[in-house]
Amino acid sequence: MPAAQRRTGPLPVRPNAPKGPRNPFHHDQPLPQDQQPPPGPLPLRPSPRTQRRRRLRRPRRPLQGRWPGRLSEARQLFDRMPERNVYSWTILVSGYCRTGEVGQARELFDRMPVRNPYSWTAMVLGYARSGMLGEARELFDRMPEKNVVSWTAMVRGYVECGRVGEARELFNRMGHRNLYSWNVMILGYLEEGRVGEAVELFESMPERNVVTWTSMVTGLARSGEMGKARELFGRMPVKDVAAWNAMIVVCAEEGLVNEVRELFDLMPKRNVVSWNAAIGGNVRNGFREEASRLFIEMLRSPSKPNEATLTTVLVAAESTFEVTEIHGLATLLGFGSDTSFGNALVTMYSRTGDLGSARLAFEELMVKDVVSWTSIIQAYSYHGCGAFALQAFARMLRCGAKPDGVAMVGVLSACSHAGLVGKGRKVFKSMSRVYGLEPQAEHYACLVDLLGRAGLVTEAEGVVRTMPSSKRDECVLGALLGACRVHDKIEAAGEVGEELIKLEQAGSGGYVLLANAYASRGRWSDAARVRKTMKEKGVEKVPGVSSIEVGTRRHSFYVGDSSHPRVLEIYVMLDEVLLPHMKDVKLLQSFQSVHT
Known part of the structure; x- marks a missing residue:
């Protein structure tokens, strides 16, 4: 597109966009030309044929999620039926339970002229899945005839609510258990960290399947018993791809990157999940070059990357060139407009300094969720375009998206960098009043920084004094200390700084700020004391880069x-x-x- 035709003004707004919560401020006026963000190159759009292929290979969603009105239509048909048998009653009861409408399900269940074990089990499962264990147990105890499915449903309900003791009590009373019953009980112990009891139950099983083995291996590994996990993995009679993948994932979670590569090389067969697990494990543990090598190997293998692969590799990119290369590959494979990948693309273009491409990647998204809006708000804020961040926030609200805590951090940070004190105050107050969000430490830190930059140090001190003490962390105190230091409030800086360095997680920044504040007033003994404390605690100054x-x-x-x-x-x-x-x-x- 010629440079003269590129749009550099305010971002477009759909004329018929649904309205969300009222924005506590409005900032939709276009900025002067010299304040516009750079437009950047236009990312390639997938061809119509590529878009059709993408739609065809998307997995189908469950019936009730894809057609939310079908259950009500089923009820209308049920009500018009001249005759109903126990199966028609049970199908509708089960449908209500699966969608979480247990009240409607119970109303039908109580009206049933005849019930069978499946009817009872459907209601027990519905209550258990909704966390209503009292009602589930009451029905379970009333069941005239219990089968293994109903017993297991009740055991699973207790397990999912963390009541493993009651689950084991029921498990011991079961006259007949199947593999699923055993697996549910073992998983319950593993999720509660009771590895010994899980191993004991595992060893007493009459038979095991690959799910049982895999659950035990991953549970042991996540509990720090990597040696036992490897020994058990070696004992597995049949290792399918899922078992290998699970072992790679837990090794990556424990930071055992060498073991990840060793297991990956030993795999007789790999799928895209295997590649994603190995690549993602290296990325999360900081081995970017190894992740890049694995990704290149993957491109040469029969397994082709999916959205998750490209998102993982994208996060590891360190330059705009790399981000652009991955973006081009994603477009070629038909994933360029995928929401999760697009969100990461906006963030990474911004981090590598290309705000124009970040903006265009955002506009190319066919579906924008709250993460999409948060990403572009943070991108504008990060690059100092506070007014554009506020415009994006206003668009977000008009589109009906509800901001979360991360989005509000971006908005408050934008207000701080743009010096918009009044709007920043309104945004902070609207968190609880309009959006039902409880301000966290990072939100208080943004507000304190906003007030401090504007020279309102006394008001910033008031915010810190009145906020919950549990949220008064290093970021909040550091923001106040910086404000006191800049505006020459040395006495206040001393009080805040002394409180800051008492925190166990305090980094080097607080110590340096406090020592410099003392030194600027010639209080050399206090400055030396702070630096001595810093040395005694083993706090090292992070070098500038x-x-x-x-x-x-x-x-x-x-x-x-x-x-x-x-x-x-x-x-x-x-x-x-x-x-x-x-x-x-x-x-x-x-x-x-x-x-x-």
């Missing part, structure tokens, strides 16, 4: 680090070319102070 992307590579530079292979050329360029052009005296002084 800057990075720049050149071509397809990202170069990072840490304070005091001269390991870059072209460091001499870089300093020659600085000294002979760039520094003479730095006519701003303050910038030059700042640069010299960093390197002295």
Whole structure:
């Protein structure tokens, strides 16, 4: 698209969009041309044929989710039936139970002229799935004839509510148990961390299937018993792909990346889940290059990447070039407009500095959920486009989406960076009043930062004093300390800083801020005491870092680090070319102070 035709004004709004909760502020006016975000390149749109293929291979959703009105139609047909038998009654009762409408199900159940074990079991299952164990047990005890399904349904209900003792009591009373009954009980013990009892039950089983073995292996691994898990995995008579995948997943969760690769290489057969588990495990544990190698291997294998694969690899990208490459591959495979992938795409374009592409990726989404809106709000906020973040928030509300806590952090942060104190206050108050959200520590930190940047330090102190003490963490106190330091409120900074460094999770930033605040007033003994405390607690200052992307590579530079292979050329360029052009005296002084 020619540059002259690119849209750089306010984002478009559908004229007939449904209205959501009233926005506590409005900010829809277009910004001046010099404040527009960069438009960036337009991502490729999937062809109509590709979009048709995507729709055809999407899995079908359950009947009641795809056609929500069908149950009411079934009830109308049922009411018009001249004759009904026990099966027609039971089918409708079961339908209501599956959709969570246990009240309607019970009304029909009580009217049934004749009931069979399936009718009773359907109601017991419905109550158990809804967490109504009292009603489920009352019906269960009244059952004239109990079968293994009804017994297992009641056991499962207790297990899902964490009442494993009562589940075991019922399990012991069962006259006949099937494999599913045993598996439910074992899973209950594993989920509660009672590994010993799970192993005891496992060893006493008359027969086992692959689900039983896999459950035990993953349960042992997640409980830290990796040696026993590997031993049990070796004993498995038949290992299907799901069992191998489960073992890879738990090894990745425990940070055992070498074991992940070892198991992956031993697999006789792999599917897309296997590749995703291995790639995702390396990404989560910081082994980005290994994840990239695995992804390239996957592209050469019979297994083709899906949305989850591309999203995982996308999160590991470190440059705009890599994000663009993955975006192009996703478009080629027909996943370019997938919502979960698109949300990650917006975030990663923003993180790598390409706000224009982030914006266009957002607009290309066919379905926008709350995560989509949150991603674009945070992208604008991260790049200092506070007004655009507020416009996106207003659009979100008009489209009927309800913001969550993460979205509100982005909005408050945007208000802070844009200096919109009044709107920030309104947004914070609207969290509980309009959206039913309880402000968390990160929301208080944004509000304190907003007030501090505006010089309203006294009001910021009032917010911290009146907020719940359980939410007064390092971020909140750090924001207040920074405000006190900037506005020369040294006494207040001392009080806040002393409270901050008492927190166990306090990082180096709070110590440095407090020590510098004392030093700026010549209180050298206090500054030395803070630095001594920092050293005694083993808190290390995180070195400053800057990075720049050149071509397809990202170069990072840490304070005091001269390991870059072209460091001499870089300093020659600085000294002979760039520094003479730095006519701003303050910038030059700042640069010299960093390197002295």
